[in-house]
Amino acid sequence: MTAITGTVYDSSGQPVEGVNIQWSSNEDPPVSSHERGSRTIDDGSYRLVLHRGSWDVHGTKDGTGTEVETVVLGADDAVVDLHFP
Template sequence: MAAITGTVYDSSGQPVEGVVIQWSSNEEPPVSSHERASRSIDDGSYRLVLHQGSWDVHGTKDGTRTEPETVVLGADGAVADLHFP
């Protein structure tokens, strides 16, 4: 297990609280067979503890979705900031 950490930003570069962070495996076979969710905290940051591998991560709030990020998670963890268009 390792952690993906990051911050969610709005279109003006400000951190966003309460964004639903979703992730799914893009490994073959999938490490996780369905999307799961977490939330960003008051400073816009989030932390996901997942198995090492390749993951698709995005956030949604009020019907708007961030640009998706593909993250390759190794033993040292990974950083993936998310941005609303």
């Protein structure tokens, strides 16, 4: 298992608390998908622990979504910051 950590920022660059972090596998067949698994804390940060592979990660809050970031996890942890448009 490998960790993805990051921070979610609003359009002005401020961290956002309470963002629902979602992820889905890009593997064939898909390893897993999760629509409600992690929420950002007061400093906008989050942490996911996932299997190695390719993942799409994004966040939603109040009906608005961040951009989708694709990350390929290997042996090392990854940092993926997300941004609202």
